[in-house]
Amino acid sequence: MSLINHKNGVSCNCGSTCSRDILNRVLWRRVVSGCNRYPVHLSYLALSNMCFTFRCSFLATIVVALLTACSSAPRSASRLSSVSQSSDISLPPLRIGIALGGGAAKGFAHIGVLKMLEANGLAPSVVAGTSAGSVVGALYASGMDSFKIQTKAVAMDESNIRDLRFFSGGLVQGQKLQNYVNELVGKRPIEKLNMPFGAIATRLEDGQRTMFVRGNVGEAVRASCSIPGVFEPVTIGAYHYVDGGITSPVPVDAVRQLGADFVIAVDISSKATGKNPGGLVGTVNQSISIMGQHLGEAELKRANIVIHPKVLDIGSTDFDQRNAAILEGERATIAVIPEIREKLAQLQQQRIQAARKTANQSAIEAVESYRRCQNTRTRWEKLRGKEKDCTKSSL
Structure with missing residues (x-):
């Protein structure tokens, strides 16, 4: 596939001198990711002036960058929450x-x-x-x-x-x-x-x-x-x-x-x-x-x-x-x-529910602490999509 140099009316192949001239005239614009959270600088090209192979590879790069920016910190926090809430509650037997x-x-x-x-x-x-x-x-x-x-x-x-x-x-x-x-x-x-x-x-x-x-x-x-x-x-x-x-x-x-x-x-x-x-x-x-x-x-x-x-x-x-x-x-x-067994089972179930409630509350607090820690990242860390090590401070 070839590119058309409309200014000169000359066609050229991808990788040739004329295609490089086109790339040199590309306009750069600031593009904000879809999640509106992590700004990234990507080149906006006149796709109609590029070869098919170049367009495909460039679009793939954009998609990867957007996904990385949107999913980095929230994904970690979500993972932390799910692990905390899905933990099994194990209690010692009741002391009679x-x-x-x-x-x-x-x-x-x-x-x-x-x-x-x-x-x-x-x-x-x-x-x-x-x-x-x-x-x-x-x-x-x-x-x-x-x-x-x-x-x-x-x-x-x-x-x-x-x-x-x-x-x-x-x-x-x-x-x-x-x-x-x-x-x-x-x-x-x-x-x-x-x-x-x-x-x-x-x-x-x-x-x-x-x-x-x-x-x-x-x-x-x-x-x-x-x-x-x-x-x-x-x-x-x-x-x-x-x-x-x-x-x-x-x-x-x-x-x-x-x-x-x-x-x-x-x-x-x-x-x-x-x-x-x-x-x-x-x-x-x-x-x-x-x-x-x-x-x-x-x-x-x-x-x-x-x-x-x-x-x-x-x-x-x-x-x-x-x-x-x-x-x-x-x-x-x-x-x-029979009454003793029934009341023992009821009391143990109450203890399990209370322990689960406490564990869930702790998980919520840990996630909120994690998010607050992530919000303290520098602008450069956000641009790079880099997560901050907040594990010790949040758990």
């Missing part, structure tokens, strides 16, 4: 905690609850207990499974935990109970147990609820079990402590403080049924339950699941009913297993 309430001999029901939770793959990893619940809780936190605890409980002789002492602050000193618990946990302090554990007691001087999370396990359990008028108050440091059921019958809040995401509460407290509880221990224990009843109801509402073993007919001193109490704990727990 259990709050074991007080109730003297009724406390054997806690063993049945733990048995069924373990059997269904819902074993707690955080535990707190009040009074009788602190005894079972300490053994469980020490690493014993529920079947081993049941074996110990069935074989337990009451004389191993009861040391009568008259003319003191209570009928029972409580030292035997302290020694018994310490032997079973291997004489380890609370902080050396297999999982977070808290024993709840009430500070006698000011009525303050106290959770023991360090120190002597047996001593903390003894303080938690010291029913006023029955057990001597336990002196720890500068204070005296009595039964934790006065201030926290079922320690739901304590389990939360220990790091549980999902709290299962076990309520075995005596309710005022119009019947005489009988005996000194029964009378005092029910009095404590009545005192803490309204406080306990408010705390129970903060649990995810509340289990109520049917142990109202078992007296506070009916240690011969321990097997019946364990069985009632099993029955009550089996009945709520």
Whole structure:
């Protein structure tokens, strides 16, 4: 194909002297890219005066330049956004905690609850207990499974935990109970147990609820079990402590403080049924339950699941009913297993949605930061279509 030199009326081929003369007379104009973002200087040629091959190659050059200018920075930002938003959300499993309430001999029901939770793959990893619940809780936190605890409980002789002492602050000193618990946990302090554990007691001087999370396990359990008028108050440091059921019958809040995401509460407290509880221990224990009843109801509402073993007919001193109490704990727990699974799934889904929302917000902020960084490029960098390294400043 040839070019026509209209001025001279002479035809010539591409690459010849006349074609070079034409190119020398080309007008240069400022052309702005289609995206109106990155100005580039391209030569605008009189295409009718050029050979077909030259026109094709020149048009290709223009297209490449425009695409490069339009897509450089926005493409990177878009890629950053898509990567951030498409990341999978992976969360650790929920930490199940259990709050074991007080109730003297009724406390054997806690063993049945733990048995069924373990059997269904819902074993707690955080535990707190009040009074009788602190005894079972300490053994469980020490690493014993529920079947081993049941074996110990069935074989337990009451004389191993009861040391009568008259003319003191209570009928029972409580030292035997302290020694018994310490032997079973291997004489380890609370902080050396297999999982977070808290024993709840009430500070006698000011009525303050106290959770023991360090120190002597047996001593903390003894303080938690010291029913006023029955057990001597336990002196720890500068204070005296009595039964934790006065201030926290079922320690739901304590389990939360220990790091549980999902709290299962076990309520075995005596309710005022119009019947005489009988005996000194029964009378005092029910009095404590009545005192803490309204406080306990408010705390129970903060649990995810509340289990109520049917142990109202078992007296506070009916240690011969321990097997019946364990069985009632099993029955009550089996009945709520489907509800536990459903609520666990709902809570985990809520956590995933919250984490995804946070991740998306972080991605949006990163993209905006990236764009602000790109806008600080110099004119020369924009003309060259060169991106600025904004990765470290935006992520």
